[in-house]
Amino acid sequence: MTTLPVCYQKLLKRMREVNLLNTTTSILEWDQDTYMPHAASAYRAEQLAYLGGRAHRLFTAGAVAELLAECEQQGFAPDSAEGANVREWRRHYDRAVRLPASFVVRFGRAKSLSYEAWREARKQSNFKLFKPHFSKIVALVRQKADYLGYEASPYDALLEAYEPGARTEPIAQLFAELRPAIVAILGPALERSASLPKDLLQGTYPVAAQQAFNRRVAEAMGFDFTAGRIDTTTHPFCSTLGVGDCRLTTRYREEDFTDSLYSILHEAGHGLYEQGLPPAHFGMPAGAAVSMGIHESQSRLWENHVGRSLSFWEYWLPIACEYFPNLKQFTAAQVNAAVNRVRLSFIRVDADQVTYDLHIMLRFDIELKLVTGQLGVPDVPAYWNEQFEQMSGLKVTKDSDGCLQDVHWAGGGIGYFPTYTLGNLNAAQLMQKARQENPALEGELKGGHYQTLLAWLRQKIYQEGSRYRPRELMERVTGESTSIRHHLEHLRGKLAEG
């Protein structure tokens, strides 16, 4: 084994230190979202600001610039772990130092104030409470894009944080193709779902039984509970707090077990990716997830392609009946139809597979117009409601069902939404390839065996870390860049089902 150059070793040591601070921050954030008492908020904010500041200073120090420049002279192979680390450290470093420290502080403060205002505004469904904060966020986000720099659209600079290498124009084109194709599927899909009795699966599903069943499903998927756990929050998420520590969260509704089940399938999909990243490079780009669009493909693959299928229910329904006797009255086909119900609704997070991306396209359109100055913040509710009605025929009567529903804008996360749809498209494309390369896969899924699928994903996606850019990764694994074709085939296949 060749010894790595001293500059690289020094840089690696520095980055590991940064990662110790960042993962410690993650623990505090996870605690904040799960068990922290409310009275601890102010001091917790100080703890987080302190650690964040330390990590930022360590990462942006002059010494890092020198070491990076030296490492870039070493001629590491671009697809080696070292090559990927240096490339990504450079990308993060350049973005970090372009933002003046005073701006970072100002943005941070604006985000926490805006988050508080948004929570209240959503509760009261009163956009006026959020408006001044949202205006400030948009102004800061536009300034941020200017600091970061871009070639074609300021939105590119924002997108880059979540989907390295992605650009606004190709995404807009992808969406422009996707939209009419989804609308064409929507009519027949709605018709098909209309014959399903509403709330077919409604019953009483004790939380403890849901927890036990969800755990059994996550274990079968391959989620390692010796290196992870599930806790309860209002908004489900997956967070890695350190080596061997992947935390999933979900919420429970006693009348509907499918809510927690599908959020666990989703979050465990994220978790399998996190647990499958190469541990030797933990926290370094070579050992980190490549983008949000790829991360979301992993959650969607398990949630929708594995979990919302007849094969899934043919295997799991008899087991589910042990936990929920109420289900004994149903066939696997009925349960599968119920969890695949398509209906127009106001809330993105409750949307089905057909309508989900329409919600995303609306947000992308608004974000793009806000960032390029074609739409002002005061006009967002009216524009939202008009566009939403055009798209769905539903009239938004309160902003909490409209432009106030998501946390992303309050938290300054403009540029994130498109990655959800990229995730849906990538999931279908990857699943298609997995089936093609593993002819026995369908039979295994019917039998509740997920090892072949997991092994394939580990080899093709997880173990690669951020060695390749997301687009390159998709091309290497599936032979083409992200396309709408496989997702549409999947949705059309649902229509033809049973």
Ligand code: ZN
């Ligand atoms: Zn997700």
